[in-house]
Amino acid sequence: MASEERRHFYGSEHLNRAAERRSDAAWIEARLELATTRLVPVWECRNLLRLDPEPAAGFLRRDEVEDGELARSLPVFLGLDGDDIAWFAVLFDGDEPPALQSDEAVRFAGLRRSGPLLERKAAGMLAFARAMANWHATNRYCGACGAPTRVRDAGWLRCCTAPSCGREHFPRMDPAVIMRVTYRDRILLGRQAAWPPLWYSVLAGFVEPGESLEDAVRREVREEVGVTVTRVRYDSSQPWPFPQSLMLGFSAVAVDDAIRCDGRELEDARWFDRAQIQAARDAGTLRLSPKASISRHLIDSWLQHPDGT
Numbered sequence: 299m300a301s302e303e304r305r306h307f308y309g310s311e312h313l314n315r316a317a318e319r320r321s322d323a324a325w326i327e328a329r330l331e332l333a334t335t336r337l338v339p340v341w342e343c344r345n346l347l348r349l350d351p352e353p354a355a356g357f358l359r360r361d362e363v364e365d366g367e368l369a370r371s372l373p374v375f376l377g378l379d380g381d382d383i384a385w386f387a388v389l390f391d392g393d394e395p396p397a398l399q400s401d402e403a404v405r406f407a408g409l410r411r412s413g414p415l416l417e418r419k420a421a422g423m424l425a426f427a428r429a430m431a432n433w434h435a436t437n438r439y440c441g442a443c444g445a446p447t448r449v450r451d452a453g454w455l456r457c458c459t460a461p462s463c464g465r466e467h468f469p470r471m472d473p474a475v476i477m478r479v480t481y482r483d484r485i486l487l488g489r490q491a492a493w494p495p496l497w498y499s500v501l502a503g504f505v506e507p508g509e510s511l512e513d514a515v516r517r518e519v520r521e522e523v524g525v526t527v528t529r530v531r532y533d534s535s536q537p538w539p540f541p542q543s544l545m546l547g548f549s550a551v552a553v554d555d556a557i558r559c560d561g562r563e564l565e566d567a568r569w570f571d572r573a574q575i576q577a578a579r580d581a582g583t584l585r586l587s588p589k590a591s592i593s594r595h596l597i598d599s600w601l602q603h604p605d606g607t
């Protein structure tokens with residue numbers, strides 16, 4: 299079932315990141331001023347969205363943003379699309395959203411709710427911009443010495459301003475493992491108390507320092523449900539911009555089916571066979587994670603392959 303070519307929602311594979319251009323300040327500045335350039339505004343980690351008549355991304359042209367507003371933004375070069383058009387995230391902070399000139403009825407809103415409703419490429423662009431916004435918002439000060447940091451390389455580097463330190467900080471993501479655990483013809487699904495009613499998903503957790511991905515899979519499953527797993531296999535990955543995770547998908551096989559739910563991270567966990575999932579969904583007593591998530595991919599690919607694990 300593993301697929302090396304699988305591309306998940308919130309990816310940005312359609313964009314050439316042109317990383318070699320990031321340190322070319324003159325090129326970056328010229329591209330930012332071009333009329334064809336597209337801007338992806340983010341204010342306080344909220345994306346610009348058009349919510350009527352249907353949800354869509356609020357991309358703007360350069361002339362739709364006043365010079366004064368652009369001057370108070372932090373531009374981050376995202377890359378070049380297939381038409382050689384440059385895309386920039388423009389990051390704003392403060393109590394008031396920026397005044398943006400646009401014909402469309404747009405507003406800043408959270409991506410978590412609207413994201414899955416967007417066209418795939420647009421969702422990937424917004425997720426990319428949001429992840430960069432979150433990284434900048436949490437790296438204004440040097441983690442080593444506490445001095446302010448200064449932005450360089452088109453938003454891809456923050457340098458510590460203390461001469462005695464000068465440490466360079468690069469954008470990062472937080473690796474998390476997410477795993478489909480099966481035992482014979484059943485899959486293990488659990489739910490957190492904070493989730494919407496009837497919602498079940500595969501297990502997941504952050505990778506800890508000093509740990510391999512496979513170790514993280516084994517530890518999380520043992521901690522959350524007391525199950526020992528073997529045959530840990532990589533499936534695929536998904537950038538998940540809430541706020542800056544990289545979800546690394548795995549499958550694993552349980553050595554037995556005894557569950558000991560920790561009651562802390564999960565309020566319930568159960569084994570389901572394919573017929574039980576079908577019946578529960580038909581009866582409206584089970585909801586699976588959203589279609590846009592790798593979690594749902596791990597469940598669906600198992601549902602669709604009765605012979606697989």
Ligand SMILES: [Zn+2]
Nearest residue numbers: 440443458463
């Ligand atoms: Zn420092």
